[in-house]
Amino acid sequence: MSRNKSVILIVEDEQDWRTLLSENLDSYDVTFAENYAKAINVIKASSFDAIILDLRLEDRDDENFQGMELLALLREKEKEKDWNTNVIIVSAYGTPQQVREGFKIHCLFDYILKQKFDKREYREIVRQAISNRRPKGS
Amino acid sequence: MSQNRSPQRVLLVDQEQDWLAFGRTALAEAGYRVETAESAAKALARIQTQEFDLILLDMKEAERDTTTIGKIVASQVEKRYHVVIVSPTDLTPAKMRTAFKLGAYDCVDKQYDQAGLCQLVREQFAEIDRPAPCIPGGIES
Numbered sequence: 322m323s324r325n326k327s328v329i330l331i332v333e334d335e336q337d338w339r340t341l342l343s344e345n346l347d348s349y350d351v352t353f354a355e356n357y358a359k360a361i362n363v364i365k366a367s368s369f370d371a372i373i374l375d376l377r378l379e380d381r382d383d384e385n386f387q388g389m390e391l392l393a394l395l396r397e398k399e400k401e402k403d404w405n406t407n408v409i410i411v412s413a414y415g416t417p418q419q420v421r422e423g424f425k426i427h428c429l430f431d432y433i434l435k436q437k438f439d440k441r442e443y444r445e446i447v448r449q450a451i452s453n454r455r456p457k458g459s
Numbered sequence: 460m461s462q463n464r465s466p467q468r469v470l471l472v473d474q475e476q477d478w479l480a481f482g483r484t485a486l487a488e489a490g491y492r493v494e495t496a497e498s499a500a501k502a503l504a505r506i507q508t509q510e511f512d513l514i515l516l517d518m519k520e521a522e523r524d525t526t527t528i529g530k531i532v533a534s535q536v537e538k539r540y541h542v543v544i545v546s547p548t549d550l551t552p553a554k555m556r557t558a559f560k561l562g563a564y565d566c567v568d569k570q571y572d573q574a575g576l577c578q579l580v581r582e583q584f585a586e587i588d589r590p591a592p593c594i595p596g597g598i599e600s
Binding site: 415416419426431432437 | 550551552553554555556559560565566593
């Protein structure tokens, strides 16, 4: 994997959405995680310049939104000085309170509703997420 | 971010004169120092000459004048106030996202009774005295 390119992790269980979210992101190296468990392992093992996260993944039986739990893990990693990854949620299921929690507590970079997905806007958000990272060590 | 100043200073920003009058009375009776502004531009002018701890900003005004709102939220850290957007209609994920991308510290339902408004303000001041986990993102210039 070339480190000259920025590296993006896309956490999404639906193939169609993985395709859509990775389209026209040729200038980045893209890694996919199709479920919660793989996302955890990948995040622990690697660093990313941006993470695009679906709020609900299908590999858990409970009604909780696993994406919010993953956000909490990312929030813990945020405390590490060499972690400066911006997180973008892409979801069809979020509530206003989850959006609020995402921005206020988990330092979310952006929240995209699947029902209003716009490719050009999405690519611009990804670009901003990578260019607006805080410096490492701060 | 904010130190306890007594009394705590609130700026209400809203096009609705009736709500401004209600809010001023309700919060003054609760012991806050209250100023009002009918627009984002007037709010910005007040901020440049007066100090505030909390700014409650109506969502409609925020969406109407994003440029001025950007200037107001950009000074949150420097001038040590928090901007909270209050929504007069049911909050949706999209509206919540808009508020935080504008740079607000928080976004909550607008209140139309004294008890609700005072509780909203109390809760925001309780948060102000705790370290904020995230810095508002704001609009990319």
